[in-house]
Amino acid sequence: MVVMRGEASRLKAKSVSIGWGAHDSLPPAVIWMPVLLVSLAILLPQVYLVLRALGAGTEIWALLFRIRTLAILGRTVILMTGVTAFSLAISLPLAWLTTRTDLPLRRLWSVITTLPLVIPSYVAGFIIIAALSPRGMLKQLLAGAFGLERLPEIYGFSGALLTITVVSYSYLLLALQASLRGIHPSLEETSRSLGHGSWATFLRITLPQLRPAIAAGALLVSLYTIRDFGAVSLMRYETFTWAIYLQYRTSFDRMGAAALSLVLVVLSVFILLVEARTRGRGRYHRSTGGVFRPPMQIRLGRWRWLALGFCSSVVLITLIMPMSILGYWAIRGISAGEPLILAWNYALNSVYVSGLAAIIIPLAALPVAFLAVRYSGLVGRLLDRATYLGSALPGIVIALALVFFSANYATAIYQTLAILLFAYLILFLPQAVGPARLSLLQINPRIEEAAHSLGRNARQTLLTVTLPLVRPGVFTGAAMVFLTTMKELPATLLPSPIGFRTLATSVWSATSEAFFARAAVPALLLIILSSIPMALLVIRERQEGRERT
Numbered sequence: 001m002v003v004m005r006g007e008a009s010r011l012k013a014k015s016v017s018i019g020w021g022a023h024d025s026l027p028p029a030v031i032w033m034p035v036l037l038v039s040l041a042i043l044l045p046q047v048y049l050v051l052r053a054l055g056a057g058t059e060i061w062a063l064l065f066r067i068r069t070l071a072i073l074g075r076t077v078i079l080m081t082g083v084t085a086f087s088l089a090i091s092l093p094l095a096w097l098t099t100r101t102d103l104p105l106r107r108l109w110s111v112i113t114t115l116p117l118v119i120p121s122y123v124a125g126f127i128i129i130a131a132l133s134p135r136g137m138l139k140q141l142l143a144g145a146f147g148l149e150r151l152p153e154i155y156g157f158s159g160a161l162l163t164i165t166v167v168s169y170s171y172l173l174l175a176l177q178a179s180l181r182g183i184h185p186s187l188e189e190t191s192r193s194l195g196h197g198s199w200a201t202f203l204r205i206t207l208p209q210l211r212p213a214i215a216a217g218a219l220l221v222s223l224y225t226i227r228d229f230g231a232v233s234l235m236r237y238e239t240f241t242w243a244i245y246l247q248y249r250t251s252f253d254r255m256g257a258a259a260l261s262l263v264l265v266v267l268s269v270f271i272l273l274v275e276a277r278t279r280g281r282g283r284y285h286r287s288t289g290g291v292f293r294p295p296m297q298i299r300l301g302r303w304r305w306l307a308l309g310f311c312s313s314v315v316l317i318t319l320i321m322p323m324s325i326l327g328y329w330a331i332r333g334i335s336a337g338e339p340l341i342l343a344w345n346y347a348l349n350s351v352y353v354s355g356l357a358a359i360i361i362p363l364a365a366l367p368v369a370f371l372a373v374r375y376s377g378l379v380g381r382l383l384d385r386a387t388y389l390g391s392a393l394p395g396i397v398i399a400l401a402l403v404f405f406s407a408n409y410a411t412a413i414y415q416t417l418a419i420l421l422f423a424y425l426i427l428f429l430p431q432a433v434g435p436a437r438l439s440l441l442q443i444n445p446r447i448e449e450a451a452h453s454l455g456r457n458a459r460q461t462l463l464t465v466t467l468p469l470v471r472p473g474v475f476t477g478a479a480m481v482f483l484t485t486m487k488e489l490p491a492t493l494l495p496s497p498i499g500f501r502t503l504a505t506s507v508w509s510a511t512s513e514a515f516f517a518r519a520a521v522p523a524l525l526l527i528i529l530s531s532i533p534m535a536l537l538v539i540r541e542r543q544e545g546r547e548r549t
Contacts, residue, residue: 027375028457034367039386042426045393046265048401052258060259073263075157076239079232080225080271082161087169087221088214090314095176096202097307102297104304109311110177111535116318117170117480118530120487122230122508123523125163127322128154129234137325159235166318167231168224171431171480172217178476179213179438180206212441216434219275223391223430226264226271229490230508240264241394261397265389272385323527326520333517343506343522347529350486350502353417357424358482362474364425365432369473370466372433373440387433390426395490398423402495415497423491428484432477439473440466479533486530503529 053060063069097103098110131137132154154162229241240260247257300307365387372384390398402423406414413419443466451461467474489504496502503526510519 045401091172099180125234160237163231171220175213175217329520354485357485358478362432369436399494431480435473435476439470
């Protein structure tokens with residue numbers, strides 16, 4: 001049985017609400033010391049922004065409260081809300097169909113529907129413009145058959161909404177799939193035995209247990225949206241990231257850009273508060289023992305073809321169309337004599353630095369997730385929430401803050417891989433914290449208490465009991481970090497070592513100069529290399545789900 005709000009309230013009443021949580025004691029050093037160090041590192045860019053903004057004096061208030069700034073804030077919030085809503089509308093049915101039904105080829109669908117996550121937003125924006133612009137490829141295909149002269153404008157809000165949704169909905173999908181596989185089916189079976197149909201059971205039983213997954217996935221989508229630069233710049237939709245970039249690019253006004261960046265920090269704090277409120281403080285693990293059983297598959301019957309059509313449409317728009325257009329430009333580039341050796345060198349650099357990030361960041365995320373779940377008092381929640389603040393900032397702001405810090409106070413790591421990995425840690429830590437937290441929420445703390453009663457200390461319990469059980473969440477976080485590091489652009493350009501180029505930087509250099517054929521090959525390599533670990537992750541999660549049975 002799942003411990004719901006009643007028991008959560010009793011636990012809350014017994015806990016120290018202003019301290020570390022229900023344990024009524026300081027967490028072990030192996031937990032709180034790494035979290036404190038990570039939190040201080042995350043706050044470094046915020047300190048930089050405050051110092052820069054204070055340098056603007058009283059002019060900062062005129063900048064923050066002018067009509068244009070408020071309009072940019074409104075556009076950013078509208079785009080964030082739209083992308084999150086559309087991502088949920090796509091991800092929830094996809095997750096349910098690929099985990100709980102007899103959908104044909106559902107294992108294949110569960111893999112390929114997550115692959116759009118590997119496409120960078122600047123590549124997706126270029127593809128959508130090439131395909132759906134008023135005189136794009138779709139218009140050319142329809143012109144002969146229907147005499148169509150021009151398609152509606154794709155630029156602006158609609159283009160930015162489509163582009164960012166395509167590349168970010170998989171954050172929610174992965175979280176929902178993992179959560180659905182971890183929910184014990186006993187409550188759903190009891191609901192059906194009482195006469196409730198599949199739809200009523202889903203709304204009353206399954207959906208409430210998905211709240212942590214929805215909150216964690218929506219948080220990542222929201223933060224990704226407000227800090228995205230590639231899509232909004234290509235689609236000419238002015239959000240804070242584009243405005244900040246223009247402040248740096250056109251006027252070299254770092255003080256004004258810092259002030260605008262602080263607005264993003266405030267917005268991210270608001271998002272974190274909403275996410276915490278949505279997620280709630282209920283417990284979502286089982287309170288009784290028993291062997292885990294896979295849920296009974298729901299027969300789609302006559303709805304099977306509609307479900308297949310839905311999955312096919314999503315894959316067609318988010319994966320097949322982008323890959324086809326990139327393939328077209330790649331063939332043109334190779335035919336024109338574009339060299340391939342440079343693309344492979346960039347690929348090795350990308351895999352190397354992304355692999356390091358996929359090891360370091362999940363290790364840093366584990367103590368944060370453990371503190372947030374097992375010591376959920378005020379201090380633990382504040383430290384957990386602080387780790388998300390860096391993800392709301394554009395990569396260029398993080399990069400400038402770390403370049404300033406390393407050039408003045410840590411010259412030994414200036415323009416080294418260490419400072420580059422530092423930037424990735426600030427940006428992508430939430431992507432590892434979210435899945436780890438979800439896995440911990442589904443582990444009954446009595447298992448760890450039993451290990452303590454048998455004489456194991458906190459470190460031994462963490463290594464021999466908790467880590468093996470939380471392994472699916474760790475692997476999910478590592479894969480997501482690897483993918484987003486592979487395609488990260490602004491944070492890679494400034495702090496990276498001299499001459500160190502990745503696939504992302506080479507794609508951006510080519511597309512910014514309108515050399516689309518030159519950009520196609522490294523873009524395809526980026527997507528293919530990122531797709532391999534993504535597919536392996538999904539397959540591994542399914543195998544581990546079967547092993548638990």
